[in-house]
Amino acid sequence: MRSFRRSPRVPVLKTITTLAVLLGLTVPVAAQPVVSKTYSYFTIGGKTAEELDSELERRGPLTRHTGARHPGATEIKFGGEVSYVDRGGRCSIGAVKVTVRTHIILPRWRNRNAATGNLARIWDALSADIKRHEERHAEIARTHARTLEAKLRAIRPANSCDILEGKVGEISREAIEAHDREQIRFDAIESKNFDRRIMRVLKNRSGAGD
Numbered sequence: 001m002r003s004f005r006r007s008p009r010v011p012v013l014k015t016i017t018t019l020a021v022l023l024g025l026t027v028p029v030a031a032q033p034v035v036s037k038t039y040s041y042f043t044i045g046g047k048t049a050e051e052l053d054s055e056l057e058r059r060g061p062l063t064r065h066t067g068a069r070h071p072g073a074t075e076i077k078f079g080g081e082v083s084y085v086d087r088g089g090r091c092s093i094g095a096v097k098v099t100v101r102t103h104i105i106l107p108r109w110r111n112r113n114a115a116t117g118n119l120a121r122i123w124d125a126l127s128a129d130i131k132r133h134e135e136r137h138a139e140i141a142r143t144h145a146r147t148l149e150a151k152l153r154a155i156r157p158a159n160s161c162d163i164l165e166g167k168v169g170e171i172s173r174e175a176i177e178a179h180d181r182e183q184i185r186f187d188a189i190e191s192k193n194f195d196r197r198i199m200r201v202l203k204n205r206s207g208a209g210d
Contacts, residue, residue, distance in 0.1 A: 074137035
C-alpha cells in the first residue's frame with residue numbers, strides 16, 4: 001500500500017489582534033489569557049489506502065491561505081481588551097485581557113469499525129498524527145497568547161494614552177507575526193518528518209498488537 005500524502009503545510013487561519021481601548025476604566029488585571037478550544041469533524045469514506053488518501057484530499061478543510069484542502073486544520077483567532085488609566089497627567093495600563101479561540105477540524109472515517117489488519121493500523125496511526133499535529137498548533141497559539149498578555153501588562157506608563165495605545169498596537173502586531181512564524185516553522189519540520197514519524201507509530205502499534 002502506498003503511504004498517505006501529507007500536505008506540506010496545514011496553515012493557521014489567523015486574525016490580526018484588535019485590542020479595544022477602554023479609557024479611564026479600572027478593572028482587575030487578568031491573570032491568564034482567556035482560552036477556548038472547539039472541535040468539528042468531516043466524514044470520509046473509502047475501503048483502501050488509496051481511497052482514503054483520495055477522500056482526504058477531496059473532503060478535507062479548504063484553507064483560505066493556500067486555497068487547498070488538507071487532512072486537518074486549526075483555525076485561530078486572537079482578540080482581547082486593554083484598559084488605560086489617565087491620572088495626574090500620566091497614562092498607565094489598567095487591565096489586560098487577551099483571548100485566543102482555536103477550532104480544530106479533524107477527519108472521521110465512517111468505515112473504521114469494520115476495518116481490520118493493516119488498513120486499520122494505517123488509519124489509526126494517520127488520524128492520531130493529524131490530531132496531535134493540530135493540537136500542537138493550538139498549544140503554540142496559547143503560548144503566544146500568554147506571552148502577549150505578559151508583555152502588554154509590562155508596558156510602562158507614558159505621558160499620554162495615545163502613546164500607550166500605539167505601544168499596545170506595536171507589541172500586538174509583533175506578537176502575532178512571531179506566532180505566525182513559529183506556526184510556519186512547525187509545519188515545515190512536520191512535513192519533513194512525516195514519513196519517518198508514521199512508520200515509527202505503525203511499528204509501535206504492530207509491536208503492541210503482537
